[in-house]
Amino acid sequence: MSNKLATILFLSFLFLPLFSCKDDDIPSDNGDLTSIDYAPVGVDLEIPPGYPLFEQPEDNKLSVEGVLLGRQLFYDPILSADETMSCASCHFQEGSFTDNKALSKGIDGIEGKRSSMSLINLAYSLNGLFWDGRVRTLEEQALLPIEDPLELHNNWEDLILKLKSHDEYPSQFRKAFGITNKDQITRELAVKAIAQFERTLISSGNSEFDKVFHRNEGFFSPEADRGFNIFFDKNPDLPDGECFHCHNEPLLTDNTYRNNGLDYAETLEDFEDNGFGDVTGIATDNGKFKVPSLVNWEFTAPYMHDGRFETIDEVLDHYISGGKYSPNKDVNIVRHDDPSDPRTFINDAHKADLLAFLKTFRDTSFINNEAFSNPFE
Ligand code: HEC
Ligand code: HEC
Numbered sequence: 376m377s378n379k380l381a382t383i384l385f386l387s388f389l390f391l392p393l394f395s396c397k398d399d400d401i402p403s404d405n406g407d408l409t410s411i412d413y414a415p416v417g418v419d420l421e422i423p424p425g426y427p428l429f430e431q432p433e434d435n436k437l438s439v440e441g442v443l444l445g446r447q448l449f450y451d452p453i454l455s456a457d458e459t460m461s462c463a464s465c466h467f468q469e470g471s472f473t474d475n476k477a478l479s480k481g482i483d484g485i486e487g488k489r490s491s492m493s494l495i496n497l498a499y500s501l502n503g504l505f506w507d508g509r510v511r512t513l514e515e516q517a518l519l520p521i522e523d524p525l526e527l528h529n530n531w532e533d534l535i536l537k538l539k540s541h542d543e544y545p546s547q548f549r550k551a552f553g554i555t556n557k558d559q560i561t562r563e564l565a566v567k568a569i570a571q572f573e574r575t576l577i578s579s580g581n582s583e584f585d586k587v588f589h590r591n592e593g594f595f596s597p598e599a600d601r602g603f604n605i606f607f608d609k610n611p612d613l614p615d616g617e618c619f620h621c622h623n624e625p626l627l628t629d630n631t632y633r634n635n636g637l638d639y640a641e642t643l644e645d646f647e648d649n650g651f652g653d654v655t656g657i658a659t660d661n662g663k664f665k666v667p668s669l670v671n672w673e674f675t676a677p678y679m680h681d682g683r684f685e686t687i688d689e690v691l692d693h694y695i696s697g698g699k700y701s702p703n704k705d706v707n708i709v710r711h712d713d714p715s716d717p718r719t720f721i722n723d724a725h726k727a728d729l730l731a732f733l734k735t736f737r738d739t740s741f742i743n744n745e746a747f748s749n750p751f752e
Contacts, residue, residue: 406539406557408549415440415551420498423580425589425625429498435514435567437574440551443750445572447547448565450749453537454520455482455527462520462569463749465491468742471671472576477682481526488648490682493675495668495741498574502630506664506680507650513570518562531562538565576747578670579740587735589625595735602732605725614721616729618694620707627669627736634662636698636708637679643702650680659703670736691729695721 415438422428431437448454449462465479466472472494478486489506497504497513510516520526521534538544538560545557552564578585583599586592595603604610606618623629632651640646643658652661664680678684684693697710711721721729741747 406545407555408545408557409555411546411549413549413553415553418442418575420575420577423578423585423589423625425585426496426578426580427499427625429574431574432512432514435570437571438551440547441568441571442575444544444547444551445568445570446747446750447544448569449572450751453541454529454534456529456533457482460527462517465526466494468744468747468749469674471495471674471738471742473675475674475676477677479526481523482528483524485525487523487525489680490677492665493668493671494573494576495670496577496626498577499626500630503632503654503665507654508632508665509654513573514563514566517566517569517573521562535560535562535565576741579738579744581740582670582738583735585625585738596731598728598731599735600732601725601728602730603735605721605729606732614711614717614719614725616694616711616721617707617709621666621705622669628666630666632660632663632665633705634664634701634703634708635694636701636704637683637693638662638701639699640701646701648681662701662703669733671738671741672733673737674742687730687733691726695726 418437418439420437435441449466452458452461452464454461460482465474467474470493474491477490478488479491480486492506502508504510504513504516510519518531521529521531538548539557545560548554548557548560548564548568551568554560554564580589583593583595587595594600601610601613604613605616606622608615608617608619621629621631621633621635638646640662643652643661646652646662649661651663651665652658654660672678672687676685676687678687678690684690694708695711697712698704698708709719711719714720714722
């Protein structure tokens with residue numbers, strides 16, 4: 376058994392006695408929590424082979440108690456005004472933590488303008504979050520869906536009141552953060568816990584790609600091997616797919632913001648959604664969006680920031696066409712549909728090879744990991 380698996384099993388074991396309410400866990404009437412033990416246990420996540428180490432933020436190191444609290448909050452509909460939705464409503468595990476909708480809908484049934492994002496390997500996502508990079512940290516991010524009118528449409532004051540008067544949460548906050556009275560429950564602590572849980576959502580290291588590429592275990596099929604060479608521009612006898620410039624290993628994203636040619640724009644001012652450009656205020660960033668990880672793409676359809684492509688076939692046809700013109704379309708988005716240029720031409724057989732390779736990114740251990748699942752079920 377890998378160390379990583381051992382850690383996860385260990386965590387899921389600890390997660391079992393949820394809300395086990397011993398008498399000494401119940402706060403006294405004046406909200407005093409000091410009778411409850413505060414002895415957080417640090418979590419040292421095992422990183423899959425080939426993945427970089429990551430530094431836990433100094434002011435929010437992971438603890439077993441913090442991760443558990445965050446997992447409960449993430450899945451608890453108490454987060455929304457009418458108690459019908461939680462983070463998991465738009466980020467469910469079977470979808471590798473997306474919602475499989477083109478555009479997400481909040482509690483009022485109104486669609487937002489963007490597609491939900493897969494929550495995987497976010498501990499490494501240190502170059503901004505959201506399709507347009509408008510927040511820096513997971514803590515900062517988690518503040519927003521609670522009050523977003525198109526999402527949980529709640530307000531933090533009401534939510535904090537509910538958490539303070541809840542039967543179980545005050546003692547959970549005590550165990551995770553050492554508060555001495557339930558009045559010390561704050562939104563800052565709630566989002567710290569959610570961020571801790573999100574940082575545990577790391578690839579299992581068991582995808583075929585991880586096994587063959589990072590662990591030297593076994594081989595790709597001949598089709599997937601050709602696809603590998605196309606994806607990484609490795610073989611002069613096969614066309615260069617150029618994918619790795621942006622979807623580089625091991626995360627299959629370089630966490631940058633790029634224009635991959637989705638929309639025609641005559642000038643930099645003509646994009647319908649400026650994305651990253653609205654955040655930086657720099658015109659050449661208009662029409663750029665965060666490069667998503669390709670781990671588990673099979674479970675995250677539809678694709679792109681607005682869910683415009685329903686199938687991977689449409690995605691590949693988009694790249695093969697070379698995308699649409701705009702002044703800042705990335706140099707690595709080039710035509711692959713010109714049969715007279717063998718260096719770039721991706722024919723149907725190459726396309727099938729590429730698809731066979733993309734399937735090696737499937738990480739079913741991740742979407743079945745019990746430590747990430749709904750703790751209330
Ligand atoms: C109504 C659906 C909805 C709900 C509820 C929701 N999200 Fe999201 N989430 C989205 C959408 C849509 C995006 C992309 C938005 C954008 O880029 O403008 C997103 C993006 C994110 C990202 C950024 C990921 C990345 O790679 O940059 C994180 C992290 C995240 N959500 C966590 C949460 C957490 C934590 C909660 C609960 C507190 C939550 N979400 C609730 C729909 C939702
Ligand atoms: C110039 C950088 C770049 C290159 C090269 C590139 N991509 Fe992308 N890719 C992106 C960006 C940026 C997005 C998201 C764009 C958006 O939604 O606006 C994306 C999205 C995707 C998605 C959708 C993922 C999702 O969750 O929605 C897939 C699948 C994908 N790319 C596969 C590929 C393949 C296969 C190749 C090579 C043929 C490739 N990409 C080449 C930057 C790139």
